Amino acid sequence: MLAQAAEQLGVDLRVLVLTRRAADVLYDSLYPAHGFSMPRATMMMLQCRHLLAQLSQMDPRFLMCFPYETYQCLPWGRVARFLGVDVRAAVRERYRPNRLNALRNDRLLRESSARVQNMAARLQTCIDHIEGVADCSSSRKQCP
Secondary structure (H helix, E strand, C coil): CHHHHHHHHCCCCCEEEEECCHHHHHCCCCCHHHCCCHHHHHHHHHHHHHHHHHHHCCCHHHEEEEEHHHHHHCCHHHHHHHHCCCCHHHHHHHCCCCHHHHHHHHHHHHCCCHHHHHHHHHHHHHHHHHHHHCCCHHHHHHCC
């Protein structure tokens, strides 16, 4: 819908997609005591499906994708040319992958209920599909 609306208005819509692993998305950092919950997992899964549906309708030429953990390797010049604006400062201010947090999130997910683990696996599959639609594979090759 968004892509169609932009096209009807003659707006040049370009999307920078930054993806994260399901375990990292599901961990509620605002309320750490909540850990992983089924309501949060369900909500994130529905949001992922909606995003996937939207991105699937877009021409891939208007999508640029990078996994969250590779932000430090982003080709900033290429991103700026693609978007028409330099977003380096905004991305660096907000995105800070942390390997220790990822390990913690993996452990906490393993300790969660089977229902939450199943939903997390489904969410990861959805995220993988988004990365396929938006072609994140080329950016993974650029970052060690």
